Amino acid sequence: MSEIIKKATRDGYGAALVELAESKPNLVVLDADLAAATKTGAFKKAYPDRFFDCGIAEGNMMGIAAGLASTGKIVFASSFAMFAAGRAFEQVRNSIGYPHLNVKIGATHGGISVGEDGATHQCCEDFALMRSIPGMVILNPADAVEARHAVFAAAAWDGPVYLRFGRLAVPVIFDDSYHFEIGKSVRLTEGNDVTIIATGLMVNEALIAAEALKSENIFARVINMATIKPLDKQAVIDAAVETGAIVTAEEHSIFGGLGSAVAEVVCEEKPVPVVRVGVEDTFGKSGPAAELLKLYGLSSENIIKKAKEAIFKKESM
Amino acid sequence: MDVSKKKVLEQTALRIRKAVIEGTYHAKSGHPGGSLSIADVLAYLYFCEMNVDAAHPDNPNRDRFVLSKGHCAPALYGALALKGFFDESEIQSLRHIGAMLQGHPCMTSTPGVDMSTGSLGQGVSAAVGMALAAKFDGKDYRTYAILGDGEIEEGQVWEAAMFAAHKKLDNLCIVVDNNNLQIDGSLEEVNSPYPIPEKFEAFGWNVIVIDAHDFDQIEEAFTAARACTGKPTAIIQKSVKGKGVSFMENQANWHGSAPNAEQYEQAMNELNSALSAMKEG
Numbered sequence: 001m002s003e004i005i006k007k008a009t010r011d012g013y014g015a016a017l018v019e020l021a022e023s024k025p026n027l028v029v030l031d032a033d034l035a036a037a038t039k040t041g042a043f044k045k046a047y048p049d050r051f052f053d054c055g056i057a058e059g060n061m062m063g064i065a066a067g068l069a070s071t072g073k074i075v076f077a078s079s080f081a082m083f084a085a086g087r088a089f090e091q092v093r094n095s096i097g098y099p100h101l102n103v104k105i106g107a108t109h110g111g112i113s114v115g116e117d118g119a120t121h122q123c124c125e126d127f128a129l130m131r132s133i134p135g136m137v138i139l140n141p142a143d144a145v146e147a148r149h150a151v152f153a154a155a156a157w158d159g160p161v162y163l164r165f166g167r168l169a170v171p172v173i174f175d176d177s178y179h180f181e182i183g184k185s186v187r188l189t190e191g192n193d194v195t196i197i198a199t200g201l202m203v204n205e206a207l208i209a210a211e212a213l214k215s216e217n218i219f220a221r222v223i224n225m226a227t228i229k230p231l232d233k234q235a236v237i238d239a240a241v242e243t244g245a246i247v248t249a250e251e252h253s254i255f256g257g258l259g260s261a262v263a264e265v266v267c268e269e270k271p272v273p274v275v276r277v278g279v280e281d282t283f284g285k286s287g288p289a290a291e292l293l294k295l296y297g298l299s300s301e302n303i304i305k306k307a308k309e310a311i312f313k314k315e316s317m
Numbered sequence: 318m319d320v321s322k323k324k325v326l327e328q329t330a331l332r333i334r335k336a337v338i339e340g341t342y343h344a345k346s347g348h349p350g351g352s353l354s355i356a357d358v359l360a361y362l363y364f365c366e367m368n369v370d371a372a373h374p375d376n377p378n379r380d381r382f383v384l385s386k387g388h389c390a391p392a393l394y395g396a397l398a399l400k401g402f403f404d405e406s407e408i409q410s411l412r413h414i415g416a417m418l419q420g421h422p423c424m425t426s427t428p429g430v431d432m433s434t435g436s437l438g439q440g441v442s443a444a445v446g447m448a449l450a451a452k453f454d455g456k457d458y459r460t461y462a463i464l465g466d467g468e469i470e471e472g473q474v475w476e477a478a479m480f481a482a483h484k485k486l487d488n489l490c491i492v493v494d495n496n497n498l499q500i501d502g503s504l505e506e507v508n509s510p511y512p513i514p515e516k517f518e519a520f521g522w523n524v525i526v527i528d529a530h531d532f533d534q535i536e537e538a539f540t541a542a543r544a545c546t547g548k549p550t551a552i553i554q555k556s557v558k559g560k561g562v563s564f565m566e567n568q569a570n571w572h573g574s575a576p577n578a579e580q581y582e583q584a585m586n587e588l589n590s591a592l593s594a595m596k597e598g
Contacts, residue, residue, distance in 0.1 A: 028453070050453075052449065052484075054480060057476035059439075059442070059472075059476060060442045060473055060480060063439050063440075063441070063443045063477065064442055064443070064445050064446035064449060065446060066443045067383075067443035067444060067446020067450065068446040068447075068450045068453075070381075070446070071377070071446075071451075071454070072377065090436060091473075094433070094435065094436045094439055095436075095439050099423070099425055099432070
């Protein structure tokens with residue numbers, strides 16, 4: 001087995017912005033005093049005239065992004081997920097979402113894997129918040145390769161897009177031949193016993209879980225759901241019909257994110273057991289990211305447990 | 318300002334005021350008080366100051382206008398209708414189902430509206446973004462915004478003020494409509510933002526204080542704003558809430574309630590008599 005290369009999705013984001021800049025002269029980047037952390041710093045260095053630091057004022061940054069977009073710019077506005085989706089929620093809703101302006105929100109440091117900074121910076125609510133805004137697209141890449149694709153796809157999309165990136169270096173699981181399309185999930189393994197619908201860094205955990213389940217003669221279909229909204233409903237319905245049991249896995253609250261989105265589709269279209277892996281009804285805490293992920297059940301071990309639970313529920317029906 | 322120009326502006330402002338009464342009466346809701354206090358400055362902006370053309374509402378080189386105090390949309394709609402962006406008959410369907418004219422300005426449904434607003438404190442940031450875009454693109458269009466005096470209690474206004482001065486956006490001119498009344502009472506009673514000019518000066522702005530209902534002063538202020546380099550300009554206009562309708566003047570309770578049939582008649586009579594007097598005079 002080849003050596004595992006690890007890279008944070010935020011690095012994929014920063015590099016993709018620089019890569020895109022030449023072909024899109026109307027692309028500008030905003031940040032709120034976090035350019036080094038969000039990785040927009042590379043763009044700032046390469047294209048200083050097209051980079052605007054708005055300082056520690058995320059609400060204003062979203063409004064400025066809206067104003068710039070109204071004049072025909074493709075605007076990437078960056079901050080941590082907590083502040084981009086959380087603090088600036090209403091600005092995103094009213095100044096960007098309502099007029100459907102061409103603003104791409106590059107939200108890094110999503111989820112519990114922020115690590116040592118603790119609960120105030122561990123945003124596990126962003127999907128729930130952004131899903132509730134009409135017309136908002138939500139992308140949550142699983143690795144740095146997908147992050148690059150997501151940035152390109154967002155730049156080509158007409159309208160607001162929320163992109164969530166992580167701080168933690170995670171295994172690169174896709175190669176250069178990977179094809180990304182907004183709204184289309186990707187089936188990574190075949191299986192008809194249970195489907196694991198995963199997003200972000202949980203995709204790798206889902207792959208590990210599926211491999212382990214194989215040794216117990218349980219064959220899991222793993223789906224990478226990088227687009228949280230608009231959800232690939234057909235893939236969810238197919239999973240319900242063909243496997244009869246679903247586990248969702250996300251680095252987000254079990255409320256309002258991928259698990260909720262999948263459950264909504266399943267309940268309406270083809271009711272089968274859905275078991276959610278995510279952050280339960282609790283805040284995070286300080287600690288090394290890898291340990292926190294295990295502590296909050298964001299692990300292959302928990303996916304395996306929940307997969308068996310889902311299968312048990314299916315068989316009990 | 319020469320007399321005939323002033324007379325035309327005064328008539329235009331009266332027509333905007335009529336649209337405010339017309340719109341809020343037919344909507345049975347809306348915000349006449351603050352709409353009436355900005356009628357004069359809107360007349361000046363749309364008929365003297367700004368380079369906008371109803372035939373080309375998306376002209377990339379047009380001046381931009383953001384009504385940050387979005388609840389005063391009836392006055393903006395009056396100005397836009399008079400300017401020809403849409404038919405004046407639209408005013409009567411303000412706030413109705415399917416209407417082009419939403420309760421607060423909506424850039425995707427109304428021609429001539431450059432930014433959707435309504436949530437206080439947000440429009441000014443978008444105006445800053447537009448002014449920044451002009452600098453970035455090397456274009457010479459200007460961006461204008463009107464804010465309420467109560468609105469500046471929102472922290473975002475000061476985030477925007479800080480950024481605009483930092484970026485030396487001298488192509489940005491905001492008007493703070495200082496009618497001294499917000500929903501819960503006078504500014505001093507609720508949460509005083511005074512002294513307003515000093516606050517903007519401290520944030521690095523060029524500040525001009527005027528009488529909101531004096532076209533000579535309005536013209537001087539916008540002329541001075543154009544001449545100012547290296548700083549954005551804030552025009553603090555001392556206004557009368559409900560201006561032009563006797564029973565609405567200086568009454569906080571006319572912030573967000575519509576006239577009934579009787580009040581509508583009286584208001585329209587007052588405005589029509591003022592218009593006739595002007596035509597005869």
